[in-house]
Amino acid sequence: MQTSIVDRLLKNMSNMHELGRQRAFELGNPFYAQFEEDGEYWRKELPTGEKYLVTIEVIMDENDMPVQIKDTIIKKLD
16 A cells, blocks of 8 residues: 555645745745744744744734734844
């Protein structure tokens, strides 16, 4: 019996971060992730490879669905 792609992906949940990053870049969007060492801030990575430490505000529509992310750059990361 052949294992489906979904089953293989779900076996290794540690790759979900990378899949989200890849999909954001495919769509031409930045990727946001939060890491413990950054405290209250988020990391923003652009498809160009530039990385920033930011604060974010998620804008919701009338159905409480996210429609936009507004970020404020705190500093550029190396």
